[in-house]
Amino acid sequence: MPTFTPADQDFEERVRDSFARLTLMRTIGARLVKVAPGEVDIDMPVRDDLTQQHGYVAAAVVTAIVDTACGYAAMSLMPAGADVLTVEYKVNFMSPARGERLLAHGRVVKPGRALTVCAGEVYALGDAAPKAVATMLGTMAAVQDTAKVPEARA
Amino acid sequence: MPTFTPADQDFEERVRDSFARLTLMRTIGARLVKVAPGEVDIDMPVRDDLTQQHGYVAAAVVTAIVDTACGYAAMSLMPAGADVLTVEYKVNFMSPARGERLLAHGRVVKPGRALTVCAGEVYALGDAAPKAVATMLGTMAAVQDTAKVPEARA
């Protein structure tokens, strides 16, 4: 894996501040457990109110944590003042999301001034060995002036 | 758009029964508003606890409703007894998800015995004209024996 040098030494504080404003992460009980240059881990307990029809954590919740991990992995390499938006993602679901907790790992594959390519995985944790639940490949955009976001996402 | 003939005349009841067991949909306040052969619409109110850092509905929640609409669009054409699982999806986010409500439309592009290709859109509804928020392209799998799901998703 490549090693990245952050453009902003305060990247971790910036990521943590932004995460704290992500209401959905609070709603689903997700926590930021690692913030490194180009790499972010998010952990959440498996909870009954977030499941699909078979009792496993719903695909979209699995997506929520890996998208967030990837987005902040991208943001960790962006200059001060830059915010991050998800342009698009693709997720493959590989095993049922069950167990005690889910761990999402997001990492930067290719940083860029405007667009950053990220990849991520979600693992189910519990009594057994960690099991890969989903894998993601996506594109994140740096937004310099978030006041413009409403009218010009792309 | 192609017209599809359902294999099971009770498709709507089957879809509605399954949707009722989707705990996440209750959690986010989503409702099934249309079930037709190969086409499903889901509606949800915009709610503060489902937002990201700019106050818009989070990408994963947008994904949740369009994935569910697509999954049930696929299921509406499957034989009785078949359940549906999301193999993978790709979503592009085009505009901020804000307004009063979100409407997700899912439709079958290509039905198949094992795999069904689906596409979907999410629109933001409110005072202004409906605005396209996201578009999805994904693959759904028919599962005949859901008891096997835990050990063999794919």
Place this chain on the structure above:
Amino acid sequence: MPTFTPADQDFEERVRDSFARLTLMRTIGARLVKVAPGEVDIDMPVRDDLTQQHGYVAAAVVTAIVDTACGYAAMSLMPAGADVLTVEYKVNFMSPARGERLLAHGRVVKPGRALTVCAGEVYALGDAAPKAVATMLGTMAAVQDTAKVPEARA
């Protein structure tokens, strides 16, 4: 489908000039058959040297024509001087690509200053009714200064 107003009245000439420089399109025998605002069609004969192990046109060749159709659909709405690059795409393959010809249709889903979301389909044409072979969803970028492309794709 939305109707688009081109920013540059010479959009068709610009698209045709760029297409003429796409060596791969000549190599595979593809032709530009329609250039409208936000919409482009490309046609190619099925040829034995472009097949995979079952004798159908290879997935990547199918991808080549729908990616090109989508890229030029995006370019048709860009201002004079802008060139287009594919940021990413996702393609689902639905039926074998066989018959006499393939027709790719690319269209803009959401235009943007920097990024344009496009969708496209490929149909197999021959004796039978046209059959959908593949469907694509992708992201195109406008590049203002193509001299910079080598060092900064994204």
Place this chain on the structure above:
Amino acid sequence: MPTFTPADQDFEERVRDSFARLTLMRTIGARLVKVAPGEVDIDMPVRDDLTQQHGYVAAAVVTAIVDTACGYAAMSLMPAGADVLTVEYKVNFMSPARGERLLAHGRVVKPGRALTVCAGEVYALGDAAPKAVATMLGTMAAVQDTAKVPEARA
């Protein structure tokens, strides 16, 4: 990376036989340089007749080699008699594909009886250090009876 045990000891011969029937690979000058359980490498020289409008290897050719590497990585873990088809893929393009050669690496992320999730990368090789050109995430299907392929891809 996980280590895989092939179901069929003759996996390499099977992959090489199938590759030899892939006419498109011959057309573009691609060669199979590594076949290991769950991992395949393909190499091709950069050639002028495979370029896009800026003189770089076209996105679809980059896609061709990484799709093929991923497909055969999947096939290397399938039982004797099984053939492989691409269900769908998503590719992000990260840098211009130029230099002397391209190397595609495909690997299995999650094997399955019916569907296998694969990931891959393409690197540009030449005077400078290898540079990542593209990254792919896709789904491959095992086909037991290839005679059925024409009528039932999915």
